[in-house]
Amino acid sequence: MNFENILIEKKDSLAQVTINRPKKLNALNSATINELNVAFEALEDDDDIRVIILTGSGEKAFVAGADISEFAHFSVEEGGDLAREGQEMLFDYIENLSTPVIAAVNGFALGGGLELAMSCHFRVASDNAKMGLPEVSLGVIPGYGGTQRLPQLVGKGKAMEMIMTAGMISAEEAKGCGLVNHVTTQEELLPLVEKIASKIIRNSSVAISAAIRAINASFEDGIDGFDVEIEEFGECFGTEDFKEGTTAFLGKRKPNF
Ligand code: COA
Numbered sequence: 001m002n003f004e005n006i007l008i009e010k011k012d013s014l015a016q017v018t019i020n021r022p023k024k025l026n027a028l029n030s031a032t033i034n035e036l037n038v039a040f041e042a043l044e045d046d047d048d049i050r051v052i053i054l055t056g057s058g059e060k061a062f063v064a065g066a067d068i069s070e071f072a073h074f075s076v077e078e079g080g081d082l083a084r085e086g087q088e089m090l091f092d093y094i095e096n097l098s099t100p101v102i103a104a105v106n107g108f109a110l111g112g113g114l115e116l117a118m119s120c121h122f123r124v125a126s127d128n129a130k131m132g133l134p135e136v137s138l139g140v141i142p143g144y145g146g147t148q149r150l151p152q153l154v155g156k157g158k159a160m161e162m163i164m165t166a167g168m169i170s171a172e173e174a175k176g177c178g179l180v181n182h183v184t185t186q187e188e189l190l191p192l193v194e195k196i197a198s199k200i201i202r203n204s205s206v207a208i209s210a211a212i213r214a215i216n217a218s219f220e221d222g223i224d225g226f227d228v229e230i231e232e233f234g235e236c237f238g239t240e241d242f243k244e245g246t247t248a249f250l251g252k253r254k255p256n257f
Contacts, residue, residue, distance in 0.1 A: 005032040007057070008039055013050035013201045014194065015043050022058030028112045029067035037089045044097050050205050051197040052097075054120055055104040056113075059186060062105045062129065063113025068138065083143030086112075091119040091145045096216060098209035100200055104193045105129045106186060110168070115144035118153060121212065123179065124193050125171040126186040131179060132168035152219055153179050204241035204257045 007018040017039055019026040043049050056062040071082055094101055103120035109131045117123050133146045141147060142163065151159040154177040162169065171183045184192045200208065210232040218225030236242050241257050248255035
């Protein structure tokens with residue numbers, strides 16, 4: 001598929017997906033959501049790719065939200081469908097990928113943009129980034145998982161305040177409340193994320209996928225995360241990576257996963 005709204009770059013085991021609508025501050029229209037879904041499916045199936053970086057084009061925005069011009073006239077039913085389809089196709093899909101996805105938040109991450117960053121496995125921001133869920137200022141609430149993932153990351157009270165005020169927080173504040181893991185300059189953002197990715201790539205991708213499933217399980221209703229951990233832990237013992245990792249350690253050499 002030829003993409004019009006995103007760019008994909010691959011370098012060794014690393015893929016970078018860049019949302020590329022800088023004139024619209026990379027706002028997520030339905031075409032972009034579709035393209036992201038296709039791109040993430042293809043990268044998940046690509047055994048060479050061990051980490052995916054998601055970022056926005058230009059110096060101003062990661063993603064300034066869902067494209068307001070596309071849904072301003074929607075009915076109740078269309079609004080519900082927009083949220084359901086978007087969550088299934090992209091936001092839940094990314095969160096449950098076996099391949100780690102890191103958001104490099106290079107500017108505004110608002111509304112659907114922050115929700116997209118929160119769907120990624122973790123986030124690193126540049127110091128110019130501003131984050132918020134301003135939906136109530138438009139008369140709507142976050143619909144791509146923001147009311148669920150923001151409290152998971154920053155706690156209920158902080159999430160309530162951010163959502164009720166529709167305000168933006170700085171990258172430093174976001175780091176202070178656990179929304180992003182690191183803050184750096186815009187210039188250093190991708191190099192830092194690539195450095196973190198290179199540490200991930202050295203480890204067992206099979207074990208990392210199991211860890212993602214176990215961690216995510218603790219946030220799923222009706223599922224006991226400890227049970228999932230026990231199950232996934234046991235499964236690891238049957239993998240080639242476990243043999244290689246333990247043999248390499250006991251043989252005093254580096255593992256080759
Ligand atoms: N949906 C659609 N278009 C958007 C958009 C969005 N979420 N965010 C920005 N844009 C468009 C603007 O309409 C403008 O387009 P135009 O040049 O054709 O008029 C362009 O991107 C640049 O944005 P602009 O508002 O001129 O930039 P700014 O620097 O003055 O302000 C923001 C930046 C992020 C503060 C402002 O764009 C904004 O508030 N955006 C909406 C954020 C939001 O509510 N997101 C949640 C949506 S659910």
